[in-house]
Amino acid sequence: MVMKKDISKIFKPNDIRGVYGSELTDDLAYKFGRAFVFYFKTRNVVVGRDMRLSSPKLCKAFINGVIDQGANAVDIGLVSSDALYFATALLNIPGAMITASHNPSEYNGIKFSLAKAHPINGKKDLEVIKGLIEEDSFKDCKRGKIIKKNILDAYVRHVHSFVNLKNLKKMKVIVDAGNGMAGKFFPLVVKGLPIKVIPIDFKLDGRFPDHEANPSKRKNVLHLEAVMKKQGADFGVSFDGDFDRAVFVNEKAHRFDSSLVASLIIKSILEKKSNGKFVYNTVMSKVVPEVIKMYNGEAFREKVGHTFIKKKMREIKADFGAENSGHFYYKNNFYTDSAIITFLIVAELYSGYGGKFSDMMREFRKYRKIDEKSFKLRNKDGVLLKIEKYYSKKAVKVEHVDGLTLYFKDWWFNLRTSNTEPFVRLNLEAVNLKNMLEKKREVIKMIKKFD
Ligand SMILES: [Zn+2]
DSSP states (O other): OOOOSOOGGGBOSSSEEEEBTTTBOHHHHHHHHHHHHHHHTOSEEEEEEOSOTTHHHHHHHHHHHHHHTTOEEEEEEEOOHHHHHHHHHHTTSOEEEEOOTTSOTTEEEEEEEOGGGOOOOHHHHHHHHHHHHHHOOOOOOOOOOEEEOOOHHHHHHHHHTTSOGGGOOOEEEEEEOTTSTHHHHHHHHHTTSSEEEEEESOSOOTTOSSSOSOTTSGGGGHHHHHHHHHHOOSEEEEEOTTSOOEEEEOTTOOBOOHHHHHHHHHHHHHHHSSSOEEEEETTSOTHHHHHHHHTTOEEEEEOSSHHHHHHHHHHHTOSEEEOTTSOEEEGGGTTEEOHHHHHHHHHHHHHHHOSOHHHHHGGGOOSEEOOOEEEEOSOHHHHHHHHHHHHHTTOSEEEOSSSEEEEOSSEEEEEEEOSSSSEEEEEEEESSHHHHHHHHHHHHHHHHHHO
């Protein structure tokens, strides 16, 4: 039976994402389970889910698809995305995670991974899976089994292995779990460590009653900033819904761009070993390649998106990778990202530093960057061409690695279009705040004028 419903909308470049019930249904999740097993010819699939209200139903449907297609489903229950990746390595089997990461509560989705956290080929694999679901001619198979497994102890030992726990000094940290998976996982990881936690929104709640679980947006970090101003602490951290992104604030409640946290980690790696290799995305601050160069590392600039970063890192055996969205990737974490490993490393570096968090970060605060801004445009490609024409004469360098990047003497900006939505995203950085605000206003004016 061929499906009539158009399902292209839920296929994002690297995963599945859509509004639960209308775009992404239980029936579709079931078919994803069948198609995943059929296409990757696997006998076992590890399955995890986040705390969204629709996750138990979607997860059950996906697992039914897996077992109806003849494979065993290893159900690891409520987990973070990095714990699912860890499970694919621990068990050496492919996996799927029911989550919509930081999206609003009406959304849900599926992230796929091959064994040992190898990423799927977003374009090719998802296209074939889409075809299989549309065709919907799955044959009867001998049903597989559902195997419940607890991976938590092994996971905690794994993330602890990234630091020397004895180095951790007494500290007080304000942690915003955003009602997401950090609420379950953070306490497990810091149990027994000298870290006093002031918790915000630790109750798992898929309705996100306090704020959206997306710390990339300033408004979602205001609660953490307010608690910091009132109670004070050594530093603060905010996680996204599926606990794979971390955003840090200092003791003055100042939120850091991920480029600065990446720079701190890169410096620490290069102080221990020479010739480290690092991958960072096209919209990160100039401070990142500068720090890599200053401490004699090798820098690799890559397009925005976790599949690009992971692929490049595996190719060159990079030590560490980072994205502006708060994703930090580690070689010893199977080249995937982990927010809790990042937290532990930052806590260890802070313990070793001995001074204030703001002072530790000062050497990386050389520029001022805007938070990524998205514009819904009628003619996104036309706008990019007109902007390039308008600015290219004054630019020192024009580059097309990822959308359009224009460099000037004391500022730069990048405009890139979304593959799936009518959006153009702006990143801009300048040598000081005044310059940044001025250029931001100017570029936004031009984008609106040219649309
Ligand atoms: Zn996430």
